[in-house]
Amino acid sequence: xxxxxxxxxxxxxxxxxxxxxxxxxxxxxxxxxxxxxxxxxxxxxxxxxxxxxxxxxxxxxxxxxxxxxxxxxxxxxxxxxxxxxxxxxxxxxxxxxxxxxxxxxxxxxxxxxxxxxxxxxxxxxxxxxxxxxxxxxxxxxxxxxxxxxxxxxxxxxxxxxxxxxxxxxxxxxxxxxxxxxxxxxxxxxxxxxxxxxxxxxxxxxxxxxxxxxxxxxxxxxxxxxxxxxxxxxxxxxxxxxxxxxxxxxxxxxxxxxxxxxxxxxxxxxxxxxxxxxxxxxxxxxxxxxxxxxxxxxxxxxxxxxxxxxxxxxxxxxx
Amino acid sequence: xxxxxxxxxxxxxxxxxxxxxxxxxxxxxxxxxxxxxxxxxxxxxxxxxxxxxxxxxxxxxxxxxxxxxxxxxxxxxxxxxxxxxxxxxxxxxxxxxxxxxxxxxxxxxxxxxxx
Ligand code: SF4
Numbered sequence: 001x002x003x004x005x006x007x008x009x010x011x012x013x014x015x016x017x018x019x020x021x022x023x024x025x026x027x028x029x030x031x032x033x034x035x036x037x038x039x040x041x042x043x044x045x046x047x048x049x050x051x052x053x054x055x056x057x058x059x060x061x062x063x064x065x066x067x068x069x070x071x072x073x074x075x076x077x078x079x080x081x082x083x084x085x086x087x088x089x090x091x092x093x094x095x096x097x098x099x100x101x102x103x104x105x106x107x108x109x110x111x112x113x114x115x116x117x118x119x120x121x122x123x124x125x126x127x128x129x130x131x132x133x134x135x136x137x138x139x140x141x142x143x144x145x146x147x148x149x150x151x152x153x154x155x156x157x158x159x160x161x162x163x164x165x166x167x168x169x170x171x172x173x174x175x176x177x178x179x180x181x182x183x184x185x186x187x188x189x190x191x192x193x194x195x196x197x198x199x200x201x202x203x204x205x206x207x208x209x210x211x212x213x214x215x216x217x218x219x220x221x222x223x224x225x226x227x228x229x230x231x232x233x234x235x236x237x238x239x240x241x242x243x244x245x246x247x248x249x250x251x252x253x254x255x256x257x258x259x260x261x262x263x264x265x266x267x268x269x270x271x272x273x274x275x276x277x278x279x280x281x282x283x284x285x286x287x288x289x290x291x292x293x294x295x296x297x298x299x300x301x302x303x304x305x306x307x308x309x310x311x312x313x314x315x316x317x318x
Numbered sequence: 319x320x321x322x323x324x325x326x327x328x329x330x331x332x333x334x335x336x337x338x339x340x341x342x343x344x345x346x347x348x349x350x351x352x353x354x355x356x357x358x359x360x361x362x363x364x365x366x367x368x369x370x371x372x373x374x375x376x377x378x379x380x381x382x383x384x385x386x387x388x389x390x391x392x393x394x395x396x397x398x399x400x401x402x403x404x405x406x407x408x409x410x411x412x413x414x415x416x417x418x419x420x421x422x423x424x425x426x427x428x429x430x431x432x433x
Contacts, residue, residue, distance in 0.1 A: 179417050267412065
């Protein structure tokens with residue numbers, strides 16, 4: 001299983017006539033998503049904007065986003081995977097067990113209707129949020145969405161896109177991917193990249209107490225991690241770069257104040273559809289940028305004797 | 319004082335990364351935003367160019383940037399398995415530097431994606 005059938009938000013704006021939001025609440029978390037990219041925009045092949053589009057919201061509770069939807073499907077918590085696989089079966093015309101459908105909170109008629117609408121769409125899209133990817137099933141749920149969309153391409157054009165949160169989290173996936181081959185959770189301890197979520201993911205590393213120093217860049221794990229992870233951050237030398245003195249700064253050995261990304265620091269960030277956009281900062285900060293401070297730390301480390309044979313390949317050259 | 323007006327500024331608060339924002343700023347603050355949503359507006363107003371914090375803290379005490387950088391480099395160099403974490407609120411250019419530093423220090427690098 002793998003591979004994501006996707007496109008840019010511009011294509012969705014111009015073409016999508018069937019839009020599903022699954023496990024997300026764009027009205028409150030991505031407030032301009034409807035108006036700038038999806039629902040209300042008039043597009044080249046959807047000239048009447050909202051009238052030409054159908055929106056479905058799938059979630060475990062009725063959020064303010066439900067008001068924008070034509071169809072709201074309230075599902076039982078933790079049943080996303082079952083629903084997605086049932087939809088895949090229905091799309092292909094397979095028989096499904098109606099008794100197990102009942103456990104999902106939806107009726108077989110509702111699912112049939114959704115599967116039919118998906119197949120009849122001219123251009124469909126499923127946006128999936130953390131309500132899908134962070135609950136029971138986790139990455140298997142994401143994989144099930146990707147599979148469903150991929151298989152719908154036997155009937156019509158269908159794409160998926162994760163609703164990414166924090167500003168440049170997409171950028172970190174992209175930069176890690178093109179420089180190490182993996183999107184996150186990469187160990188370079190042996191001098192070459194290894195990827196293993198669960199082993200090299202932050203929560204696990206901190207809770208197990210595996211790491212013996214931490215450099216925290218524009219994040220505040222001291223406010224969000226499970227307590228054993230926070231305890232470990234306080235035990236080891238932690239270094240924080242942030243525009244503000246954060247909870248993590250208070251338990252860190254070193255805090256360095258940096259300029260705020262996009263407000264007083266220039267650079268590039270990726271939108272959720274993996275389009276890089278330039279920043280246009282309006283202020284001049286009295287503090288250095290993250291980029292400059294990280295580079296200076298790297299240069300200071302590089303002056304020390306090498307711990308292992310040093311590959312020069314990955315150092316940025318400019 | 320006349321305001322500095324920036325057209326097509328980019329908001330990095332959420333994954334929409336709207337790049338059609340108009341910002342009106344004086345020397346220290348963004349005083350007006352156009353086209354941003356309420357979250358974006360709060361984000362732009364929440365960060366100023368004022369000197370509100372010491373440039374660096376080492377062991378809880380104000381320190382110079384140079385000292386802080388050297389101390390940070392020492393800690394990362396001495397560690398057997400340092401962790402570089404976060405990355406979602408910094409630029410791609412800074413992320414690239416961070417990966418290079420993680421490689422040099424022989425550490426692990428991870429972002430919010432793993433949560
Ligand atoms: S203006 Fe609002 S919707 Fe656009 S990026 Fe900023 S927070 Fe997100």
